[in-house]
Amino acid sequence: MGRSPCCDKNGLKKGPWTQEEDIKLMEYIQLHGPGNWRTLPKNAGLQRCGKSCRLRWTNYLRPDIKRGRFSFEEEETIIQLHSVLGNKWSAIAARLPGRTDNEIKNYWNTHIRKRLLRNGIDPVTHTPRLDLLDISSILNSAQLNLSNLLNLQTLVNPEVLKLATLLASSSNQENLDMLLNNPMNHMNQTLNNQQLPNCSSIDTTLPSTQLLNQECHNQYFSPNMVNMNNQIIDQSLMPPCLPNNNVVLPSESDQFMVPASENNYNPTSQNFNFDSVISTPMSSPTPLNSSSTLVNSSSPDDDRETYCSMFKFEIPEGFEFDDFM
DNA sequence: AAAGTCTGCAACCGCTTTCTT
């Protein structure tokens, strides 16, 4: 036969724990260990059920619990593990010493998830939300300079991006107007008629990690993790961090060819050269002009944008994520 | 300053898995 009922919930207290209750529970466990949660409340003189005691202990009173704000490294770890494990909070917590599954779950739901959504990343799949985009809104909001388009390259159809890049480099207002007014017709026409100029060698299948700032890249890809193409990332082969967080994306006239012989992102390649992708002034202040965009990736208290900042784009005003989900 | 709204988090609920008898 089985056991007798764990506890009679009638008359047992619920809700927030008082300091007195906490002390009773801590003192009991320090003396006797948790032992059997079923009998613990009675022995400790608590009007709680064992389950409540266990939760209070494991989620709050345990001496090895690390309290306070999550560090940047912890946040990165959570994101990376969640992309692999999903909502396996206990599994994630097992890899974050001092953090409980409940705490991680709360932090995910209140901070990380919202930030991913705000940046157009599906928090379930960890991939950009392609369904949020349409070319007109992109082009309208991005003012159509090349730098902005490069930010967006992983979010739109590669052919569309090639076309937009072409239009941007030609500075042809008529083309722009046509594209904005009737995107599909104009794109088809242009793709049929054009020989793409030198910018056509941009590999539009590359993930945006190659095209935005290096800091974000290093933050996202910690050693032995995989990128979104399931390729192993070895961070030791990545270039060192820049001395500041300001990165200038390529201007129209910059060369930004990247080795992409297999159309795949392969940072472990000997040919991979981050400097060929991002031009960064190392010693002088960065002038802003019409063809370059200064990306300040982390202000002192910027809510610690993580790799999701690599996918920045405009969400239409009034858009409701919850409605959309 | 007051009322309303939002946010973060501790605690609970209910289902599943593991363990005990």
Place this chain on the structure above:
DNA sequence: CAAGAAAGCGGTTGCAGACTT
């Protein structure tokens, strides 16, 4: 082996404090 309790786990709720109007 079966029954049922304990433990584990993820989702949800309620409330206090912060913030906005």
